[in-house]
Amino acid sequence: MKTSNNGLNLIKRFEGCHLTAYKDPVGIPTIGYGHIKGVKMGMKITQAQADAYLKEDVVSAEKAVSKYSYPYTQDQFDALVSFTYNCGAGNLAKLTNNGTRTLAQISARIPAYNKAGGKELRGLVNRRAAEKALFDTYLTKAVKPKVEEEVYNMKEIKRGSKGKIVKVWQAVLGVEIDGSFGPDTEKKTKALQKKLGLTQTGVVDKATWKAGLESV
Structure with a gap:
């Protein structure tokens, strides 16, 4: 299995691209899209080199994820490739307990990897939430009989709504995840x-959920 464009865009979105170390x-x-191998301060690269490093690092992450024999959906594979790209194969092994945890157990543990240097970082909180939302997409998808289209059966939410479902939507938006649908989330x-x-x-509503989740 290979990372889809959605998965690549998720990685690019959170890593950002820096052509100077x-x-x-x-x-x-670090340089490019979070590339660290052989990087020294003062180093500069071109966009083409950044893209090449991205491809190299994604392949490495894909190999680590493919090591475990889970019946991944494309979304689950993409989410774990993004996780591994950011956290490393060692943390993937911990997340999956060397491939012995269920997919549901893995999903529940993704948000815990939100620290760097022992400190919780908002960027990592948001990234883990986005990865979990993508990983769990299969739970919100249903195929209408005789209709070849995906439907996202998510509850309609709006200003004033609260709870976990709001957190999922806030992860899609990339805003502060507090579970409260306030003015900023509405905007x-x-x-x-x-x-x-x-x-x-x-x-x-349903159309916004569908388009929003597919845009992640």
Whole structure:
């Protein structure tokens, strides 16, 4: 199995692209899309080199994920490749307990990997939430009989809504994840609806869930 474009976009979105070396939150010289192998401060690369490093690191992450014989969906595979790209094969082994945990148990543990240097980082909290949302997409998908289209059976949410389902939507938006659908979440929802060509209601209905999850 190979990482889909959705998976690659998830990695790119959270890694960002830097053509000049910088130090990550724990002080490791990094360049491109989170590439660290052989990187030294002062190093500069082209966009083509950044893309090549991305491909190299994704292949490495794919091999680590494929090591475990799970019946992955594409979304689950993509989510774990993103996780491994960021956290490393060693943490993937811990997450899966060397391939002995169930997929549901893995999903429940993804959010715990949100620290760097012992400190919880908002970027990692958001990334883990997005990976978990993608990993769990199969739970929200249903195929209509005789209709070849995906339907996301997620509860409609809007300003004032609260709970875990709001956290999933906030992860899709990339905003602060607090489980409360407030003014900022509504504003970002309207912005995403505009971007996706939907009516800007600020209400997350079935069409918005479907388009939003597919855009992650």
